[in-house]
Amino acid sequence: MWRTSTCLRSNAPKRAVNRSSRALFTKGLGSSPPNVRACLSHPKCAHSTSTLSRWVSGAAALRPQSNPEGSSAARDLPVSRIDDRKVVIGWDTHTWTRYHHIWLRDHCRCSQCFHPVTKQRLVNTFEIPPEIKPVNVESKTDGLEVTWPSSQPHTSFYPWSWLQENSYDPPMHQTPPTEKILWGSKIQQSPPTVTFEEAMLEDDRGVFKWLSNIDKFGFSFITDVPPTPEATEELSRRIGFIRETQYGTFWDFTSDLAKGDTAYTTLALGAHTDTTYFTDPCGLQLFHLLSHTDGTGGATLLVDGFYVASILKELHPRAYELLSTVPVPAHAAGEPSALYTPSMGGSPVLKHEGGQLVQVRWNNDDRSVMRNLEPGLVEEWYDAIRLWQKFLTSSDSEYWVQLSPGTSVVVDNHRVLHGRSAFSGKRRMCGAYIGVDEYRSRLAVLAERFAPDAVVRDTTPYASVNGRSVWNPAL
Numbered sequence: 001m002w003r004t005s006t007c008l009r010s011n012a013p014k015r016a017v018n019r020s021s022r023a024l025f026t027k028g029l030g031s032s033p034p035n036v037r038a039c040l041s042h043p044k045c046a047h048s049t050s051t052l053s054r055w056v057s058g059a060a061a062l063r064p065q066s067n068p069e070g071s072s073a074a075r076d077l078p079v080s081r082i083d084d085r086k087v088v089i090g091w092d093t094h095t096w097t098r099y100h101h102i103w104l105r106d107h108c109r110c111s112q113c114f115h116p117v118t119k120q121r122l123v124n125t126f127e128i129p130p131e132i133k134p135v136n137v138e139s140k141t142d143g144l145e146v147t148w149p150s151s152q153p154h155t156s157f158y159p160w161s162w163l164q165e166n167s168y169d170p171p172m173h174q175t176p177p178t179e180k181i182l183w184g185s186k187i188q189q190s191p192p193t194v195t196f197e198e199a200m201l202e203d204d205r206g207v208f209k210w211l212s213n214i215d216k217f218g219f220s221f222i223t224d225v226p227p228t229p230e231a232t233e234e235l236s237r238r239i240g241f242i243r244e245t246q247y248g249t250f251w252d253f254t255s256d257l258a259k260g261d262t263a264y265t266t267l268a269l270g271a272h273t274d275t276t277y278f279t280d281p282c283g284l285q286l287f288h289l290l291s292h293t294d295g296t297g298g299a300t301l302l303v304d305g306f307y308v309a310s311i312l313k314e315l316h317p318r319a320y321e322l323l324s325t326v327p328v329p330a331h332a333a334g335e336p337s338a339l340y341t342p343s344m345g346g347s348p349v350l351k352h353e354g355g356q357l358v359q360v361r362w363n364n365d366d367r368s369v370m371r372n373l374e375p376g377l378v379e380e381w382y383d384a385i386r387l388w389q390k391f392l393t394s395s396d397s398e399y400w401v402q403l404s405p406g407t408s409v410v411v412d413n414h415r416v417l418h419g420r421s422a423f424s425g426k427r428r429m430c431g432a433y434i435g436v437d438e439y440r441s442r443l444a445v446l447a448e449r450f451a452p453d454a455v456v457r458d459t460t461p462y463a464s465v466n467g468r469s470v471w472n473p474a475l
C-alpha cells in the first residue's frame, strides 16, 4: 500500500532538489526549535544554557522552513513511502532508492541527535529499537521529513541532495572523485605552477589553487620564493603543520652524511617515494634548492606513478597484479637512534581502495629482505619490478628539471616519485614533509569554501553552525 504525499511527474530531474525553494529558507533565530530545548535536558548535552542559546542562533535553521508557497513546487518533489523495513523514494519513474529505517534514524542530524557545533553523534545508536518504523514520511520542498514513534514524536529531516549522495540501495549519482590528470615527460611544456605571492595570499585562494594543482597533477611548482630556509618554511606552513621525522622538522641538508641516508651524499637517487618504512608514509614533500656551487648535476626527477601504473596495467596486467598484492618490507636504519619498519611487513607497491589506485609506495634502496614471497612467485615478482623500473625510467615517463633558488616544488608522496642525478660541488637543499591527513584536511576545508559540492551548496543556508553544514558529505 503506497502512502505518497504527492504525485510523481515522470520528467522530474535526476537531482530532484528544488533549488528555487532555497530562497524560502529563513536563516535566523526564529523560535528555538523543540529539539534544541530537548537538548537542554539531553543527558549527553554538557553545554551551558548560554552556549545552547548560541546554538539556537545557528541551530534554529538546522531545518528548512516548509514551503509557504504551497503546492506549486510540490509537483517536482520525489515520492516517499514507508515499507516494512525501509523508506522508498521515487526520484522519477525509473529511479528508486531505499533507506533502512534504522539507518535513517541513526543518521538524524537534528541538534538533539547530532551536535551542531562538534558534528558528533549524540543519539545513542544502541537505544534505537531494531524494528523502529516511521509513523509518517512527507516529501518537503528540499528534503524528506520523517516522524518517528516515541512518547514525544521525534521528527527528522533529510535533504534530497544528501539522500542522493548517500544512497546505497541502490547507489545513485555520487559526486565523482576529483579528476586526476596523468602525465609523462611532456608535462614540462606546462607544469602546474603557482607564485609565492599567490601562495601567501591571506584569503587562501592561492593555497587552494596550489593544493588543487597537487590534487590533480600530484605536484606543483612555486615560483619567486625568497631563497631562504625561513621563507621556505613559512611557505610549507601555509599548507599545514610540518610532519617531524628522524630527519628533523624543517630540513636544510647537504652532502655531509649529517643523517644516515644517501640523500645526504652526492649519489644519484632513482625515482622513489619517501618514508616507505613508515606505516603511514608522509603525504607531501616540499623541496627548495637554496644553492649549488663549484659543481654540476643534482637535477631533480619527477615521475607520475599513477601514469606509469596505468601503462603497466594495460601492457602487463600480471605484473600490475603482483605489484598490487605482494607486500614490500622497508627500513630506515641509518641513524643509530632509529630503526623504522612499517607494520604488517610493508605494503604493496600499488595500493588500491574500492578498485581505484590510491597510493604508489616504492623505494628500491630502502627495500628490506623480501621475506614474504611465496617461492613460486619469486622470479615472477622480480620480472614485475623489472618492468615497473623499465617504465619508470623511460624517456616518456621521466620529467627532469633543474631546480634553482627561488623555485620550490611540492610532490604528492603517495603518487609522484622523485629523484635526482648525481652531483659534484656544494649543494644545499631545504624542505619539509606534510602529513597526508593534514594535506587532505586543508584541501577539504578550502574546497568547502571555494568549490562547495551540491550538498554543501544546498544545505549551508539552513544547516550550518560554525560555518560547516551538518550535512557535509565528509561527515
Ligand SMILES: C[N+](C)(C)CCCC[C@H](N)C(=O)O
Residues within 6 Å of the ligand: 247, 251, 253, 261, 262, 263, 264, 272, 273, 274, 275, 276, 363, 366
Ligand atoms: C628529505 N630528507 C632529506 C629529509 C630525508 C630523505 C630521506 C630519504 C629516505 N631514503 C626515504 O626515502 O624516505
Ligand SMILES: O=C(O)CCC(=O)C(=O)O
Residues within 6 Å of the ligand: 263, 269, 274, 298, 299, 300, 418, 419, 420, 429
Ligand atoms: O636532493 C634531492 O634533490 C632529493 C633528495 C631526495 O630524494 C629525498 O630527500 O628524498
